[in-house]
Amino acid sequence: MASLAATFGRGAMTNHWIDIRNADRILIIGSNAAENHPMSFKWVTEAIDRGGILINVDPRFTRTSSKAHLYAPMRSGGDIPFILGMIKYIIDDMEANPDNYNMEYIREYTTASFLINPNFKLPEELDGVFSGYDPNKRKYDKSTWQYQKDGAGIPKKDKSLKNPNCVFQILKKHVSRYDPKTVSSITGTPEDIYAKVCKSYAESGAVGKAGTIMYAMGTTQHTYGTQNIRGYAILQLLLANMGIAGGGINALRGESNVQGSTDMCLLFHILPGYLKTPDQKDTSTDSYSKRYYEGKNKDPKSADWWGNARKYLVSLLKAWYGAKATKENDFCFGYLPKRDVGKNYSHISLFEAMYDGDIKGMFCMGQNPAVGGPNCGKERKALERLDWLVCVDIWNTETANFWRRPVANDTAERVDPKKIKTEVFLLPAASSVEKEGSITNSGRWQQWRYQAVHPVEKSKSDLWILNELFKAVRGLYKQEGGPVAGAILDMAWDYGPYDEPDVHKVAKEINGYDLKTGKLLPSFGKLQTDGSTSSGNWLYCASYTEAGNMAARRGRSDPTGIGLYPEWSWCWPVNRRIIYNRASVNLKGVPWDAEHPVIAFKGAATGGKYTSKKWVGDVPDGGWYPLQNPDGSWRSDAKYPFIMKPEGHARIFAMGRADGPLPEHYEPLETPLKKNPIGHGMILNPAVVCWDKTKPEENPVGTADKYPIICTTYRVTEHWQAGMMTRNLPWLTEMMPAPFVEMSKELAKEKGIKNGDRVHVKTARGLMGAWACVTSRFKPFKLVGKVVHQVGVPWHWGYEGHSCGCSANILTPHIGDANTMIPEFKAFLCDIEKSPYGIDRANPSGELGHGEEVA
Amino acid sequence: MTQKAMLIDTTKCMGCRGCQVACKQWNQLAAENTRFTGSYQNPPNLSASTWTLIKFIEPEGDPIRWLFRKEQCFHCGDPACVDACPTGALKKRPDGIVWIDQKICAGCKYCVHACPFQTPHTDHDTGTAKKCRMCIDRVDNGLKPACVTACPTGAVLYGAREDMLKVAKKRKAIVEKQTGASVRIYGETELGGLGVITVLADKASVYGLPEQPKKPLLLPRWLIGIVPGAVILYGMFKNFTGVREKAEKEEKAKEGQS
Amino acid sequence: MVHYDWGLPVAIDLFAAGMGAAAFMVAVMADLAGSKKFTSIRLTGAIIAPWPAILGVLLLVVDLGKPFRFWEMLLKRGEGLSIAPPYLMxxxxSAMSWGTWILTLFVIISLIYLIVSIIAIPFSWGEIATKTIGIIGLPFALLVTTYTGVLISATSNALWSNYLLPFVFVSSAIVTGIAGIICILAILKMLKLLEEDFIPGLEKLNGVMIVVLLASLALFIIVGIMQPQMLTLIASAKLGILFWLFSIILGIIIPLIFSFKKEGNPAGTSFIISLLVILGGFFLRYVILIAGQIA
Known part of the structure; x- marks a missing residue:
């Protein structure tokens, strides 16, 4: 997501589920879509039925692979070479067969032609790091990662793409090292299969052809996860696959409402609508807006939409503080919590701080870190150091019961609750069908859902719980006061007179009002900086208007015929179903793909010039005139298609990332290789935070001599995340009753393990007992001339509920991506051996319902 | 009444098992207590409380394949189970659905042994035999069977048998063109034309199905018992006659002597 | 514990019904061939015949998942609880449906036969009456012995569906039927209640029948040798031992050796040998039944 925003301007799936059916090529990499997003396969299957080709890249032959025309095995950790090699193939092929590619798109819509500071250096020149690296701080000074600008402050371009400082040439030089042989030796993908993948996918680069990339956690959960997606972005831009029907980069969200919760500021670094959270340097709305958003663009043809951020911030503050937010008090900007400068507040950081005793209490809503957190053995111990813990969940989770957990995996012995001081509260929450509200799916559709049944027993909706909590806290502030009491006391809080808050009031507040008329706003174009409008999330402004609740719409018409269904629910931004769709037409506004036009310009023209404005199809991503008139003359009132980027172009070269403007191969924290096989001295991503160095306690790192096997974690269709919602359902547990470890027949033979045996998977952090699944779907990899095995484990299980089993996250390390801090769940080292017990010691009878018996 | 049929397209099935759960949910079938034994396939077989399940098949060889086949009652055109049933509990409807009337079944288990696909199973709680009944209650109220509704990819369809055959043939053409595999439409003619037609991308035996399913014949088996039996009886008669005659002769001889 | 859909009760039925029917056939054949000469054989057969068949029927009913629904096999249901024409199910x-009727009718006839055989002894019409009833019952008896084989053979079970199985069961039934009569006669002989001694003759007759059984078994195995369950039957540890030790060695080979002794056997030996034959016949059914249900 961070990467998509860095490249295109918005961090979301660019297209939507139904649109997958329009693809000619589907590349599923870093995702087992059939397993974890079965509904996506409705459309993948339809695309195949329409002649589409499915390519799947995965360490293991999965349910997705079973339906693929081309399956390429790739060891966990080979993502970037795999993609950079494809980019190299395409650039080489582009020079030989330019007619097979959409050169106009690359030249005009991407930053390929932009010139970069001549002092910029690539990793091949600086032994593995880009220019500006400070090894002590493990951080980059990005001053050389900038465009050359002309006198007016507009970036310089070379549309011939020949200038050695242009992004295209820099990219070409950068990927030149990733030839098929090298790629094969790093990824373990056989060269012949790799060649087929490159050729097949590159065919989607032709004008009128579409290729889509579907990815998920297999891509992101690496120390270089953001750069993996940057690789996809560059690949898709070179193939002109962004903005078109059947194209895009489709981040498959792992939970139905992850997109929605991210939009609403689930993450520490963003406010609703992806506004940056202020830090201590931000003292006013003015300095905040100038620091992050204003004056970034001097090119009149670039819309630079983020330049409007001040309107969104002020409207947000008006939504939160209502009448108390006035121009005079800077709309209560001072009430917003400010981050410490440069401090990270993501999952791993929080648990490290908790382990150190810096955090005293935790609210854990709908999350189960005792199973789902990385190095969860450590995270469970961190919970012991809390004074209080509140769990809000529909089940009695492992996290809520960490005080009676097994002392280690694969043992029946439990910790002593008497020695744990943490006070634990469990609030029973209503499930999704027991309350009304909306979810926002991967495709950015906000869909309204009605209450189907009343909550079980005394369980309550999240909204009720938060409402009561707020009222209680406000009551305490009223009585006792406290620092910045106004932040709470001045808050506008009116969700109706009833016990259950009015969810429609919440939805309307999110949409926002014209405060002069009291009417709901029709779209974020109306938001103002003067405090005359409010909006709880500018991206959702237009979701609940005077015309009604847009998310509740269920219209089934499909006027374009490409499956946009514009009247079914509502989608941000402003019901635009395919974002960046201005790139789906050429400079004159004519769709590249006549068969699947997303939008088309139908304005009147006289004398070779457009005289009126009219777009048909999807909501255009920027409704200005096309860049050129029918006669080929440039229009001055037009805007570039990537309106969310200051320069209006999609970034092949992304200067905003912490670890480099282009992806470069680094090994995972734990790697079977002794040095970086691409041939420089930097083996680990140089910009990641190394918790094993800064906080060595309980953060051991395994080495290849002790742990020679690559291990990865994944999910199965039958279970859901940390498992509470599924491990308690007998119809699901009968299908997947216990954790297992998948391994190749070759490895099993080497270790004397038979299918169905009980085995132990060990890493530097712990041990996991599991049942062996010996299969030809895993094959050993040949990496730099050496045979390396890989195994995989599902991570759903824990010690509570109907189906119990060892948690796989006991094995995983505490290290995250350099940009997002997403943990590296997908590649680490282990060893494997036959269990000396032959049984599941925590559950010797193998009977389900073990957890209940212990309870 | 038009013949109805289900179409199972293994080339579209991705083994998500939504159908397996939907079946249990609609028919309120109990979950089984299973263990992981080395395969995703679970429960390992059909039973009285598992009326449909996905078979996970990993054939040896290169390239790797992972095949999924939805197993359930085939609703045979010429069902061996209906023939075997001594109480008339097993019935075939004009639309092709073969179902077990739970009010009549006496639990003799003969259908369990007669079925060429080992589909019906005894429910030890109710004492009766059970199997897929094509969601007769849904179908009769204008709905599709639960598994069909649950299938995300359209690998399981239900409709007029002719239409299903058309879809199957169209898929055969597409798959053969895309992959070069030889596709078999299993059930087009087998056992009087099955009510569940399966699109297979390889030989039936690869998918764990009999290549040529057969209904057991009754008459030859009767003859193979009766004919030798009659011969034996005749032999026995001759034997006793011989013994009697011999005894009579001996008696006569005895009488003659005395 | 593995559960078999058809276990001990069915094995006992297959064995007992066949033995009873075979005893009936021996009785009728002896009667037809020798009239009063073989009264003791006839009476013994008539006394034996109904009971194993009744036991078999009862066990079959007990083995039903719904024993109180046994009548569903005899009477046809209409709507609700009413009985629809033609009334009989x-x-x-269905071999099971055939079997239901054949067994039912056989039980009735064999009971009448038994009663008539005993009551009719003093009367002049007695001989005609027993012979007539015997002849009427004969086809049913033959069908009962065959049914036990057809029932499990007319299935999709890889081992059972072997076409030779009815032949094996018919010959085995006859062997056990004769052995049953020998058994009773030997007891009577030991109790010195019997003047004539038919045992050597019957033993020789059974010797021949055992040879037929051996031949049918050999054919059965040859025809089914490609079935994995056949290997379970003849080569697996547990069932293989039951099969070879009880059915073949004790139930066939040893009796065969004793059958053709010129001087005949002492009553005690005959008694034990005939028991071995009966036991062998039972185990034969049992192992085939179980082996067919092991995957």
Whole structure:
């Protein structure tokens, strides 16, 4: 997501589920879509039925692979070479067969032609790091990662793409090292299969052809996860696959409402609508807006939409503080919590701080870190150091019961609750069908859902719980006061007179009002900086208007015929179903793909010039005139298609990332290789935070001599995340009753393990007992001339509920991506051996319902 | 009444098992207590409380394949189970659905042994035999069977048998063109034309199905018992006659002597 | 514990019904061939015949998942609880339905035969009456012995569906039927209640029948040798031992050796040998039944 925003301007799936059916090529990499997003396969299957080709890249032959025309095995950790090699193939092929590619798109819509500071250096020149690296701080000074600008402050371009400082040439030089042989030796993908993948996918680069990339956690959960997606972005831009029907980069969200919760500021670094959270340097709305958003663009043809951020911030503050937010008090900007400068507040950081005793209490809503957190053995111990813990969940989770957990995996012995001081509260929450509200799916559709049944027993909706909590806290502030009491006391809080808050009031507040008329706003174009409008999330402004609740719409018409269904629910931004769709037409506004036009310009023209404005199809991503008139003359009132980027172009070269403007191969924290096989001295991503160095306690790192096997974690269709919602359902547990470890027949033979045996998977952090699944779907990899095995484990299980089993996250390390801090769940080292017990010691009878018996 | 049929397209099935759960949910079938034994396939077989399940098949060889086949009652055109049933509990409807009337079944288990696909199973709680009944209650109220509704990819369809055959043939053409595999439409003619037609991308035996399913014949088996039996009886008669005659002769001889 | 859909009760039925019917056939054949000469054989056969068949029927009913619904096999249901014409339930495609009727009728006839055999002794019409009833019962008896084989053979079970199985069961039934009569006669002989000594003759007759059984078994194995369950039957540890030790060695080979002794056997030996034959016949049914249900 961070990467998509860095490249295109918005961090979301660019297209939507139904649109997958329009693809000619589907590349599923870093995702087992059939397993974890079965509904996506409705459309993948339809695309195949329409002649589409499915390519799947995965360490293991999965349910997705079973339906693929081309399956390429790739060891966990080979993502970037795999993609950079494809980019190299395409650039080489582009020079030989330019007619097979959409050169106009690359030249005009991407930053390929932009010139970069001549002092910029690539990793091949600086032994593995880009220019500006400070090894002590493990951080980059990005001053050389900038465009050359002309006198007016507009970036310089070379549309011939020949200038050695242009992004295209820099990219070409950068990927030149990733030839098929090298790629094969790093990824373990056989060269012949790799060649087929490159050729097949590159065919989607032709004008009128579409290729889509579907990815998920297999891509992101690496120390270089953001750069993996940057690789996809560059690949898709070179193939002109962004903005078109059947194209895009489709981040498959792992939970139905992850997109929605991210939009609403689930993450520490963003406010609703992806506004940056202020830090201590931000003292006013003015300095905040100038620091992050204003004056970034001097090119009149670039819309630079983020330049409007001040309107969104002020409207947000008006939504939160209502009448108390006035121009005079800077709309209560001072009430917003400010981050410490440069401090990270993501999952791993929080648990490290908790382990150190810096955090005293935790609210854990709908999350189960005792199973789902990385190095969860450590995270469970961190919970012991809390004074209080509140769990809000529909089940009695492992996290809520960490005080009676097994002392280690694969043992029946439990910790002593008497020695744990943490006070634990469990609030029973209503499930999704027991309350009304909306979810926002991967495709950015906000869909309204009605209450189907009343909550079980005394369980309550999240909204009720938060409402009561707020009222209680406000009551305490009223009585006792406290620092910045106004932040709470001045808050506008009116969700109706009833016990259950009015969810429609919440939805309307999110949409926002014209405060002069009291009417709901029709779209974020109306938001103002003067405090005359409010909006709880500018991206959702237009979701609940005077015309009604847009998310509740269920219209089934499909006027374009490409499956946009514009009247079914509502989608941000402003019901635009395919974002960046201005790139789906050429400079004159004519769709590249006549068969699947997303939008088309139908304005009147006289004398070779457009005289009126009219777009048909999807909501255009920027409704200005096309860049050129029918006669080929440039229009001055037009805007570039990537309106969310200051320069209006999609970034092949992304200067905003912490670890480099282009992806470069680094090994995972734990790697079977002794040095970086691409041939420089930097083996680990140089910009990641190394918790094993800064906080060595309980953060051991395994080495290849002790742990020679690559291990990865994944999910199965039958279970859901940390498992509470599924491990308690007998119809699901009968299908997947216990954790297992998948391994190749070759490895099993080497270790004397038979299918169905009980085995132990060990890493530097712990041990996991599991049942062996010996299969030809895993094959050993040949990496730099050496045979390396890989195994995989599902991570759903824990010690509570109907189906119990060892948690796989006991094995995983505490290290995250350099940009997002997403943990590296997908590649680490282990060893494997036959269990000396032959049984599941925590559950010797193998009977389900073990957890209940212990309870 | 038009013949109805289900179409199972293994080339579209991705083994998500939504159908397996939907079946249990609609028919309120109990979950089984299973263990992981080395395969995703679970429960390992059909039973009285598992009326449909996905078979996970990993054939040896290169390239790797992972095949999924939805197993359930085939609703045979010429069902061996209906023939075997001594109480008339097993019935075939004009639309092709073969179902077990739970009010009549006496639990003799003969259908369990007669079925060429080992589909019906005894429910030890109710004492009766059970199997897929094509969601007769849904179908009769204008709905599709639960598994069909649950299938995300359209690998399981239900409709007029002719239409299903058309879809199957169209898929055969597409798959053969895309992959070069030889596709078999299993059930087009087998056992009087099955009510569940399966699109297979390889030989039936690869998918764990009999290549040529057969209904057991009754008459030859009767003859193979009766004919030798009659011969034996005749032999026995001759034997006793011989013994009697011999005894009579001996008696006569005895009488003659005395 | 593995559960078999058809276990001990069915094995006992297959064995007992066949033995009873075979005893009936021996009685009738002896009667037809020798009239009063073989009264003791006839009476013994008549006394034996109904009971194993009744036991078999009862066990079959008990083995039903719904024993109180046994009548569903005899009477046809209409709507609700009413009985629809033609009132009687009969499914000609079902060996089970055939068996139900054949067994029922055989039990009735063999009971009448037993009663008539005893009551009719003093009367002049007695001989005609017993012979007539015997002849009427004969086809049913033959069908009962065959049915036990057809029932499990007319299935999709890889081991059972072997076409030779009815032959094996018919010959085995006859062997056990004769052995049953020998058994009773030997007891009577030991109790010195019997003047004539038919045992050597019957033993020789059974010797021949055992040879037929051996031949049918050999054919059965040859025809089915490609079936994995056949290997379970003849080569697996547990069932293989039951099969070879009880059915073949004790139930066939040893009796065969004793059958053709010129001087005949002492009553005690005959008694034990005939028991071995009966036991062998039972185990034969049992192992085939179980082996067919092991995957």
């Amino acid at each position: 009969f499914n000609p495609g």
